[in-house]
Every structure is written in C-alpha cells, then in structure tokens.
Amino acid sequence: MAPSTLSAAFLIARKDLAIEFRTRTAFFSAAVxxxxxxxxxxxxxxxxxxxxxxxxxxxxxxxxxxxxxxxxQRSFGIEQADRAIDALLGAPxxxxxxxxxxxxxxxxxxxxxxxxxxxxxxxFYGVPLLENAALLxxxxxxxxxxxxxxxxxxxxxxxxxxxxxxLLPVLSLLFxxxxxxxxxxxxxxxxxxxxxxxxxxxxxLLVAFDIVFVAACTLAFPFTIEE
Amino acid sequence: MITAQGLSRRxxxxxxxxxxxxxxxxxDVLAIFGPNGAGKTTLLRMLAGLLKPSEGTGSVAGVALxxxxxxxxxxxxxxxxxxxxxxxxxxxxxxxxxKLFGVRDPRGIxxxxxxxxxxxxxxxTPVRLLSRGMQQRVSIARxxxxxxxxxxxxEPFTGLDDSGSAALGAHLAMLRATGxxxxxxxxxxxxxxxxxxxxxxxxxxxxxxxxxxxxIDPATYxxxxxxxxxxxx
Amino acid sequence: xxxxxxxxxxSGAAKSAGGIDWLFLVAVLAIAAALARVIYYTPFEAVxxxxxxxFYLHLPAALDAFMAFGVVAISGxxxxxxxxxxxxxxxxxxxxxxxxFTTVVLVTGPLWARPVWGTWWTWDARxxxxxFLWFIYVGYLVLRGAIDDRALRARYSAILGILxxxxxxxxxxxVYLFRTLHPRPIVIKPSAPxxxxxxxxxxxxxxxxxxxxxxxxxxQRYRLATERDLLELEEGR
Numbered sequence: 001m002a003p004s005t006l007s008a009a010f011l012i013a014r015k016d017l018a019i020e021f022r023t024r025t026a027f028f029s030a031a032v033x034x035x036x037x038x039x040x041x042x043x044x045x046x047x048x049x050x051x052x053x054x055x056x057x058x059x060x061x062x063x064x065x066x067x068x069x070x071x072x073q074r075s076f077g078i079e080q081a082d083r084a085i086d087a088l089l090g091a092p093x094x095x096x097x098x099x100x101x102x103x104x105x106x107x108x109x110x111x112x113x114x115x116x117x118x119x120x121x122x123x124f125y126g127v128p129l130l131e132n133a134a135l136l137x138x139x140x141x142x143x144x145x146x147x148x149x150x151x152x153x154x155x156x157x158x159x160x161x162x163x164x165x166x167l168l169p170v171l172s173l174l175f176x177x178x179x180x181x182x183x184x185x186x187x188x189x190x191x192x193x194x195x196x197x198x199x200x201x202x203x204x205l206l207v208a209f210d211i212v213f214v215a216a217c218t219l220a221f222p223f224t225i226e227e
Numbered sequence: 228m229i230t231a232q233g234l235s236r237r238x239x240x241x242x243x244x245x246x247x248x249x250x251x252x253x254x255d256v257l258a259i260f261g262p263n264g265a266g267k268t269t270l271l272r273m274l275a276g277l278l279k280p281s282e283g284t285g286s287v288a289g290v291a292l293x294x295x296x297x298x299x300x301x302x303x304x305x306x307x308x309x310x311x312x313x314x315x316x317x318x319x320x321x322x323x324x325x326k327l328f329g330v331r332d333p334r335g336i337x338x339x340x341x342x343x344x345x346x347x348x349x350x351x352t353p354v355r356l357l358s359r360g361m362q363q364r365v366s367i368a369r370x371x372x373x374x375x376x377x378x379x380x381x382e383p384f385t386g387l388d389d390s391g392s393a394a395l396g397a398h399l400a401m402l403r404a405t406g407x408x409x410x411x412x413x414x415x416x417x418x419x420x421x422x423x424x425x426x427x428x429x430x431x432x433x434x435x436x437x438x439x440x441x442x443i444d445p446a447t448y449x450x451x452x453x454x455x456x457x458x459x460x
Numbered sequence: 461x462x463x464x465x466x467x468x469x470x471s472g473a474a475k476s477a478g479g480i481d482w483l484f485l486v487a488v489l490a491i492a493a494a495l496a497r498v499i500y501y502t503p504f505e506a507v508x509x510x511x512x513x514x515f516y517l518h519l520p521a522a523l524d525a526f527m528a529f530g531v532v533a534i535s536g537x538x539x540x541x542x543x544x545x546x547x548x549x550x551x552x553x554x555x556x557x558x559x560x561f562t563t564v565v566l567v568t569g570p571l572w573a574r575p576v577w578g579t580w581w582t583w584d585a586r587x588x589x590x591x592f593l594w595f596i597y598v599g600y601l602v603l604r605g606a607i608d609d610r611a612l613r614a615r616y617s618a619i620l621g622i623l624x625x626x627x628x629x630x631x632x633x634x635v636y637l638f639r640t641l642h643p644r645p646i647v648i649k650p651s652a653p654x655x656x657x658x659x660x661x662x663x664x665x666x667x668x669x670x671x672x673x674x675x676x677x678x679x680q681r682y683r684l685a686t687e688r689d690l691l692e693l694e695e696g697r
Binding site for chain 1 (some may be wrong): 277284296302304309313314315323326353369453
Binding site (some may be wrong): 160163169174178182183223 | 465592602607623624630635637
C-alpha cells in the first residue's frame, strides 16, 4: 500500500532535513549570511538620522528573504545531482506530495534561520522584538509559508533552466513583495507597541497570500516536472 | 507483461520516438541497442510512466500508459545516474524507497536487500563515499525493493569496470530467473545479448529491427547492428 | 515567406503572408487619427494645461497592457489544459507587446508627473503597481529565454503567466495599504474621470486605436513565433 500524500510528504521532508543535518552547509552559510547582513545593514544607515526601531523590521525581512533564497536554491539541487528526482517520480506517490515535502523541509530551514536572525536583530539594534514573541512568531510563520510556497515551486523550475542560479532570485523576489511589505509593516507596529488592531489588516493579507499561493503552487507543481 | 502499440513521443516539434510496437511476456528480457539520440531513453521513460506518449497505446503490468501510481508501483527504474542521495547511507536510501513504495517492514526488507547485494558491511557509509560499482548495487537494491514485475534499465553498465559489469550482469540474470521482465537500453552489444531473450535496434526514434532469442546470432549481431545504424545516415 | 516584425509597418505588412497587413495599416491610421484629434481638436485641461494630453496615451496604453497580461494568463491556463503550442505563441506575443505598452505607461507617467506633480517619480500605489507589472512580465520574458526545450518553455511560461496574474492583486493591495497607512507629502492626485464629453470622446477613440494597434502587433508577433517554431522544427529534423 503506497503512502498517502501527506505521509509521503513527511518522508520526503524528513529525508531533506536529514541530508541538511548531515552536511549543514546550506544552513551554516544562510545563518552566517543573515548575521553578516544584519551587521552590514547597520553601518549602511546613519543612526542619528534613522532610529533603529524604524530600521530593524526592514532589515529583518530583507535578510530573511535573501537568506531563505540560499536554502531554496539547494532544495531541488540535491534532487538533480544524481537524478534522485527520477526515483521520487517513479515512486507510487502523488506529485503533490513531492512539492509539499520539499516545501515543508524548506519551511523548517527558513524558520531555523529566523530563530538565529531575530535575536541577532534584537541584540544589535536594541529593539524589543522578543517582548511579543508569540505575535512575532505568528507573523514570521505566516510570512515564511508564503515565501516557501512560491520559492519551492520556482526552485523546481529554475534547476531545469539555463540560468538556474540567477533565475530563482529574479522570479522569487518579485513574488516576495506582497509578503515582505505586510511582514515588515506588522513587525514595525509590533515593536512600536501599536495596538493589535493595526496589525490585523497586515496579517489578513499574509493569510490570504498563503492560501492563494499554497493552493496555486501545489496545483502548478505537477506541470513543472516532466509529464 | 509489456505491450507497445505505435508509441510515439514528440518534444515540441521534434519526434524522439516514432511508432514503436512490441510485446513482452513475463520473464522476457528485451535489449534495445542504438546510438545516442536514437530515442531509447525517451521510450524507457514512457514505459516507466515518467513521460506521456504523444500517440499510440501501451500497457505495463496490465496498466495502460501513461499509468499513475498503480503503474509506477509495478516498475523498478535503474539508470546510469545513481538516483541516490549522496549524503545518505545505503541503508537510508533503500529504506526511503521501501517506505515510498509502501513496502511492509521497510527496515527488514532493506537489511535483506543489503545482504543480497553484499553491501551489509558498508550499509551505514554515505553513498557518495562508495565506489561506482557499489553505488550501482545500492541503486539496484533501491529500484527492486518492492519486487517489481518489470525492471527498466537505462545504460546501467556505463561507468562500471569489468568486475562491476560482471556483478551487474549476474544480478540481472538473477532477476530474470525470478520471472521479472526486463527492458535494457544500452549500446554495449555483448553485455546486452548475454541477458536478452529479445533484441531490438533503434535508430531515429524507430525500432528498425526486432527479433527473438533463437534468431539472434551473437557472432554476427555487431555487423548487423552497424549495418542498421549507419544505413542511410 | 518571412514577416520581419521589427521592420517598419509598411514593409513588414507588405511581405507578410497575406500581402498587405490590413489590420496593421488600419491600426496605424487609427493611431494617427487619434493623435491628430488629441493635438488639434481636444481642448486644454484648465489646470494641467498641455501636459494633460499625455493622458490620452497613458490611460489607453495602461488598459491595453492589463488586457495583454490577462491574455497571457488565460492562454497559460488553456495551454496547461490543452497543450496546444498555438496558445503558448499567443501568450508569448501578448506578453511581449504588453511589456512594450507597460513601458509606454512608465515613460508617459513621469513625463506627465514632472510638470503636474512636480516630481518624476513618486511611490503612488498605481505607479508602483505598474512598475511591478513591468518587472513580472520582463521576468516572464527572461524565463522564456532561459529554456531551450520548446514544450518545457511553454509549460513554465504558462505557470509564471498564471501566478503573475494572481500576484497583481496582492501587490496592489499591499502597496495600497502601505500608502494609506503611511501618509506622505501631499501631491495633486489625478481627479476621478469626470471628463467633459469632448475629452471623453478623444479618450475612447484613442483607446480603440491603441487596442487595434495591440491586436495588430500581437498578430505580427504571433506570425513570427509560428515561423520560428517551424524553422526550429526543420532544424531539429
């Protein structure tokens, strides 16, 4: 009895995470990249002109998107290396389960980078990010789902093109715009201690994006692999 | 076990496989020879359910092409690429396949497969550290972990040394003995004929010659092959 | 039998399959007529003066650009469903012409904004959306250029065309919310189109002319795509 879509997705996600845990190359480079970015951004601004409380949310989300791309880049790279993707395609599992499995692993990857980057921003910028940890975690999760939904699909497409490494950021960053704007705006209001009602609208936008693009990308994925 | 009736496949406007017809019973071994670009891989991928035929019909293990999960569950697919994850061990690779194929007792099955392939002492080494020959054995174990009725092989001898080729040949003979149907795509005539009950030559997407075991004379087949491949080219 | 779409309208039309490209000719005449009306027979707007006349280019180009990208998305869905390469050629042609029209919008916008708003560029919601629209479909063309396999190119472009059209409302919404929640120095907003009848007539004529031009360009581009596919087919043999 072949596994269901969800259990096959879990198997694939666990496999991806096991590979990442063994090699750790992508995670370390993404984490170092994120920390470096946070530090460099600090010196790119004049702290007497721009308060760090205004700067921090933008830095946080710009860094997430870029470091997330490092993980996404690898996602289908490991499948392509020895054509392991053919083994997945030859298994009696649904195509959707491959997409969902890869996406779940990427979500864990992005979340792990966030766990390092958020305290770093709090430390270096002296902003109260962790005071509202639960709400911040919600924003981060909703945003990460959106980034990963689109990024995983584009990762599957980019590996089959001539421009592999360049095409993924070009395509992904555009689609990250409606994720980064609400996430950064919500984060900014959170650390400014604004009432929750000012954040709700942004959260709704993130939820809507997640629903639409998780559904659309899951439907589109089977078309990205050979038919 | 396998039938193909006028199978064709086009990519955009290019025809990769044109009007291929044959049928195989359980335990038959079809060796398909042909130069690069003859459409051998495309044909194999259609039989594996990885590509939709543009025209024609076919069935594998009683499932019509391009079958879904049911078809894929009956097939093992092996190619010159290992289709393994280099960072994972042989055991992990085989166990993952066992789970994805929904095999009962994946752990036990993998252990037995490792023993059968004489890999048990390297079972926990990451696959990327194994020799090409060993990787190919892991590949076979991975592809046959669900006891498929049909095994499709795309240039499996590529990159193997003599002892590796001999070992692979022995494993394939073992599969044949258990009644597994094999389709073997290769350009190495000797290794293909050693196993084949049927032999075919493919050129420009079409089967230009197909014959049964008794009719094949290994001594002259290479000459026959050269004639067909260079003819009209 | 070649139809060089890059050549001037006259030579391109003369050499194409059916002799003179009547649609192209009509479209060019319509554009000329619309421009004549804009320049000579439409009154100046009281506040904005001559600068406002660019509006008769700007708005029709924007509407047709949106239409072009709608065609890309719909052809994309139809292609994934039917797998007919003609649909992909339609999408490809429409996207390319759409990018040209969006470029017209992005060029005419600042030309108008400079005298009226006093700045070349502002992060106005509609302006920003148009810029992202341009990015999406330039990205679409980049993707097309990065894939050799014809069928794969068609499939991937279809996916991006569909996702791109889903993205537009989200960009619009997030940019719009960003603007409204972030008050900026007040600039003169273009008033809601309560145009006097003369101006409205000019606008409609101009829109019809631009739409004809869009159709003529897409048809030419589609023919070119067909010829290219045929050529690739012959070379592939």
